[in-house]
Amino acid sequence: MNRKAVNWSLGVGAPLLLVALWWTLSSTSTNTFFPPLSIILERFQALWLFDHFTSDVLLSLRNLLLGYALATVIGVGLGFIIALVPVARWVLDPLIHFFRGIPPVALVPIFISLIGFGVEMRLLSITLAALFPTLIATVDGIRSVDSGLKDVSAVYRLTRREKMVQVYLPAAGPHIASGMQVSLQVAFIVMIASEMLGSSQGIGAMTLLAQQSFMISDMWAGILLLGIIGFAANLLFEIIKNKVLAWYVGSKRLARTA
Amino acid sequence: MAEANVSSDATVRLRVDGLAKSYGTGDKAKVVIEDLTFTVNAGEMVCIVGPSGVGKTTLLKCLAGLQPATRGQASIDGRTISGPPPEMALVFQDYNRSLMPWLTVRKNLMLPLRHLRLPAAEAKERCDSALEAVGLSHAEHQYPWQLSGGMQQRVAIARALAYRPEILIMDEPFASVDAQTRFDLEDLCLKIRQDFGMTILVVTHDIDEAVYLSDRVVVLGSKPAKVLKIVDVDLPAPRDQITTRSLPEFARQRTDVLSLIKRPA
Numbered sequence: 001m002n003r004k005a006v007n008w009s010l011g012v013g014a015p016l017l018l019v020a021l022w023w024t025l026s027s028t029s030t031n032t033f034f035p036p037l038s039i040i041l042e043r044f045q046a047l048w049l050f051d052h053f054t055s056d057v058l059l060s061l062r063n064l065l066l067g068y069a070l071a072t073v074i075g076v077g078l079g080f081i082i083a084l085v086p087v088a089r090w091v092l093d094p095l096i097h098f099f100r101g102i103p104p105v106a107l108v109p110i111f112i113s114l115i116g117f118g119v120e121m122r123l124l125s126i127t128l129a130a131l132f133p134t135l136i137a138t139v140d141g142i143r144s145v146d147s148g149l150k151d152v153s154a155v156y157r158l159t160r161r162e163k164m165v166q167v168y169l170p171a172a173g174p175h176i177a178s179g180m181q182v183s184l185q186v187a188f189i190v191m192i193a194s195e196m197l198g199s200s201q202g203i204g205a206m207t208l209l210a211q212q213s214f215m216i217s218d219m220w221a222g223i224l225l226l227g228i229i230g231f232a233a234n235l236l237f238e239i240i241k242n243k244v245l246a247w248y249v250g251s252k253r254l255a256r257t258a
Numbered sequence: 259m260a261e262a263n264v265s266s267d268a269t270v271r272l273r274v275d276g277l278a279k280s281y282g283t284g285d286k287a288k289v290v291i292e293d294l295t296f297t298v299n300a301g302e303m304v305c306i307v308g309p310s311g312v313g314k315t316t317l318l319k320c321l322a323g324l325q326p327a328t329r330g331q332a333s334i335d336g337r338t339i340s341g342p343p344p345e346m347a348l349v350f351q352d353y354n355r356s357l358m359p360w361l362t363v364r365k366n367l368m369l370p371l372r373h374l375r376l377p378a379a380e381a382k383e384r385c386d387s388a389l390e391a392v393g394l395s396h397a398e399h400q401y402p403w404q405l406s407g408g409m410q411q412r413v414a415i416a417r418a419l420a421y422r423p424e425i426l427i428m429d430e431p432f433a434s435v436d437a438q439t440r441f442d443l444e445d446l447c448l449k450i451r452q453d454f455g456m457t458i459l460v461v462t463h464d465i466d467e468a469v470y471l472s473d474r475v476v477v478l479g480s481k482p483a484k485v486l487k488i489v490d491v492d493l494p495a496p497r498d499q500i501t502t503r504s505l506p507e508f509a510r511q512r513t514d515v516l517s518l519i520k521r522p523a
C-alpha cells in the first residue's frame with residue numbers, strides 16, 4: 001500500500017517538477033528557439049483551445065482511433081487465420097515478414113503517390129502500419145497456447161467457436177496486448193508523419209507549418225500537445241490492459257514473489 | 259464379428275484391443291506401447307499401475323481420442339474411439355497445464371458445462387456439489403494460480419465430476435495432494451462410482467492406492483509397455499481406509515502386485 005502511494009506520487013510529482021523546472025529556466029529566455037513556457041502555453045491555449053480543436057485536433061484523434069481500431073480488428077482476425085489455417089500461413093507468412101521489415105513511416109510516401117493527400121491516405125497509412133505488430137503478436141500468441149489447454153478443450157469437446165473465443169483468445173491475450181501496445185505507438189507516429197508529409201490539416205501539419213513559418217512558440221505548443229496525447233493514450237492503454245488482463249498481471253506478480 | 263461379441267460382452271464398456279503406439283515414423287520411431295489388451299466393465303473401477311515413463315499417459319491419450327493408436331484400437335461399447343468420446347472425461351496429470359488461468363475456479367468448472375448448454379440452475383447445482391465434494395467451496399472465486407498444486411488438481415477433478423461423464427479417466431490424480439486429502443479423494447472416487455454408476459479408470463504409481471480402489475489392477479511393465487498381469491482384487495465392499503487396509507487380504511494383494519513390478523525384467 002505504502003509503496004503504491006510512493007510510486008504514485010513519484011509518477012505525478014516527477015513530471016510536475018520537470019514542468020516547474022522548464023517554467024523557471026525558460027522564463028527569462030531570449031533564445032528564439034526556446035521561448036518561455038508561459039508564452040508556449042499562451043499559444044497552446046490560443047491554438048488548440050478551441051480554435052483548431054474540431055478542425056485539427058479532433059480530426060487527428062479520429063484518424064488515430066479509427067486507424068488503430070481497424071488495425072487491431074484486422075490484425076487479430078488475420079492473426080487467428082494465419083495461426084490456425086496452414087494454407088494461409090504458407091501464403092501470408094513470407095509476405096508479412098517482408099512488410100514488417102519496412103519502417104512504417106516509409107510507407108507514407110507510397111500511399112501519397114497511390115491515393116493522394118486525403119483523409120483516406122492518412123487512415124490507410126495508420127491502419128496498415130499499425131497492423132503488423134498486432135498481427136504478428138497474435139500469431140505468436142496462438143501458436144504458443146499450451147498443448148495442455150488444447151487437450152482439455154478437445155476432451156470436453158468444445159466447438160471450434162468455443163475454442164477460439166473461450167480458450168485461444170484469452171490464452172493469447174497477453175501476447176496480443178503487447179502487440180497492441182506497439183501498434184498504438186506506431187499508429188501515433190504514422191498519424192503525425194502522414195500529416196506532416198501529406199496534409200494541411202491535423203496537429204502534425206500545424207506543427208510543421210509553424211516551424212516552417214518561424215512561429216517557434218506555435219511549434220512548441222504543437223509538440224506539447226502531441227506529447228500529452230501520446231502520454232494519455234499510453235496511460236489509457238495501460239489502465240485498460242491491467243483491467244482486462246488482471247489475471248495475468250496477478251499471476252506474474254505472484255510468481256515473482258513466490 | 260461385432261454382432262457375435264455383443265451378448266458375451268454385454269457389460270464391457272471400454273475395450274483395449276492389441277493397442278500399440280509409437281511416436282515418430284521410420285527409423286526414428288519410438289515404440290512406447292507394444293501391445294495392450296484389457297477391458298473395463300460398466301461400473302467398474304480399474305487401476306493401471308506401472309513405473310513412470312512406461313507409457314501410461316500415452317495410453318490414456320489414446321483412450322481419450324487425443325491421438326491415434328499406431329496399431330490395434332480402443333473402443334467404447336463396441337464403437338472404435340477415433341476422437342474424444344462424449345461420455346468420457348479425463349483428468350490430466352499436469353494439473354497446472356489443464357486449468358484456464360484466466361478463469362476463476364467456478365468458471366473453470368462452468369466451461370465444459372456451458373458447452374453442454376445446461377439450464378443455469380442445473381449447471382450451478384453441479385458446480386456447487388462438485389466443489390463441495392472436493393472440499394473447495396470456499397475457493398470458488400479464486401484463480402487456479404492462487405491455489406496449491408493439490409488444490410489445483412482437486413479443481414480439475416471437480417471439473418470432471420461436474421461434467422458427469424459415464425466414463426472417468428484420471429492420470430495420477432492424487433500424486434500432489436497431502437495424505438489426508440488423498441484418502442478423502444480416494445473415498446470420493448468410490449462414492450461417485452456408487453452414486454453415479456461411473457466407470458472409472460485410474461492411473462497411479464501407488465500400489466496401495468491401486469489395491470484399495472480397484473476391482474481389478476492392470477499391471478504394466480517393461481519398455482515398451484505391455485500388460486504384465488491383470489490382478490482381480492476381491493476385497494469386500496464397502497471399503498474403508500482403516501479396516502480395508504488392515505485386512506490380511508489387502509496385504510496379500512498388494513504383495514502380489516508389488517512382486518510383479520519389482521521382478522527384474
Ligand SMILES: Nc1ncnc2c1ncn2[C@@H]1O[C@H](COP(=O)(O)OP(=O)(O)O)[C@@H](O)[C@H]1O
Pocket residue numbers: 281288290308309310311312313314315316317
Ligand atoms: N509426444 C511425444 N513424442 C515423443 N515421445 C513421447 C511423447 N509423449 C511421451 N513420449 C515418451 O513416451 C514415453 C512414455 O511417456 P508417458 O506416457 O508420459 O509415461 P508415463 O505416463 O507412464 O510416465 C516416455 O519415454 C516419453 O518420453
Ligand SMILES: [Mg+2]
Pocket residue numbers: 314315316351429
Ligand atoms: Mg504419466
